[in-house]
Amino acid sequence: MATGSTLARRALGRELNRLREAAKMSQSAAGRVIGVSPQTIGRMEDGQPTKVSDLYVNALCDAYQATDGERVVLLGLAQEVRAAQRSGGGWWRAYADEIPADFDHYLALEEAAKRLTAWKLTVVPGMLQTPEYRRAMIWTETPNKDTEAVEKRIEIATRRQARLEERDFAVDVILSEAVVRDQIGGRSVMANQLRHLAQAGDRPNVSIRVVPFSAPSHLGSFVGSFVLLEFPALPSSKLTEPPVVYVEEYAGDLYLERDSEVGRYRDAVAEISRVALDEQATRRLLLELVEEYTG
Structure with missing residues (x-):
């Protein structure tokens, strides 16, 4: 699995930020060292795409009084960034006109992840959606979108699912029962979607569980x-x-990285898991609903 340049940029930015703060230098002062704006230093430290040459890294290491070991790590990270960039951008770049900027960042993180844990209250995660289910969602959200644009979005969802074939990529999805009972696209679309979920759950690297309406009050709500x-x-x-927690909102997305924030969501996963059906009981429920929707 290729991690791409996203993780290397984030690691490089975090180390540059740590060294600058240890040296008690402002972003403006750091920018003057290499002849760039404080905004550019901010982009470097935030792990956003920007030029990070060995010349820049060495000059900043000198200014920050970095140790030889720290310099070697930073130069190695800069090399990883450039190597990933030379190999080409992520596959989703071809769909740039259909991907919001925030979600472009999410796709880069998803492509680099080794494990994805999701809790969903309303819809099936994109990585597990059938084309028909995804199409119904898009038409509901944007009924005036032209057919070509809709099909491009479906292609994106389909490409994302290729990662499920990777044995070293683990997926743990917990769904509210509302997700499997909300008839997005109608009964036939939902029957196919739930059948697809049951099949996906047979993969050794994929776990799908449902929290039933009958579960006691829990944190997931x-x-x-x-x-x-x-x-x-x-x-x-x-x-x-x-790790990163991604929270998708209708008006914008959040990326949470602080240990305290991530820790709270880890605790939430543990609490939600406690009241979720196990994988076999979930499979039975999904197939019962398939019968109900096709009956």
Whole structure:
């Protein structure tokens, strides 16, 4: 699995930020060292796409009084960023006109993740949606969208599902029963979608569970839908990026990275898991609903 440049940029930015703050330098002062704006330093530290040459890294290491070991790590990360960029951008770049900027960032993280844990209150996660289900969602959200644009979005969802074929990529999805009973696209579309979920759950690296309406009061009703993304070690530096919680909202998305924030969502996963059906009981429920929708 290729981690791409996203994780290396984030790791490089985090290390640059740590060294600058340890040196008690402002972003403006750091920018003057290499002849760039403080905004550019901010982009570097936030792990956003921007030029990070060895010349820049060495000059900043000198200014920050970095150790030889720290310099080696930073130069290695910069090399990883450039190597990933030379191999080309993510496959989703071809669909840039149909992907909001925030979701472009999410796709890069999802592509690099080694584990995805999702709690969904209302809809099936994109990585597990059938084309018909996805199409029905799009027409509901944007009824005036032209057919070509709709089909491009469906292609995006289909491409994302290729990661399910990777044995070293784990997916743990917990769904509210509302997700499997809300008839998005009608009974036939839902029957196919639930059949697809049951089949996906047969994969050794995929776990799908449902929290039934009969479950006791639980934290999932209050925290809302979210995705927890965990990452592998970077290939050269062996640094591991901290996990990210992605919270998708109708008016905008949130990316949470602080240990305290991620910890609260980990606790939420544990609490929701406690009241969820196991995988076999979930499969039985899904297939019972398929019978109901096709009967």
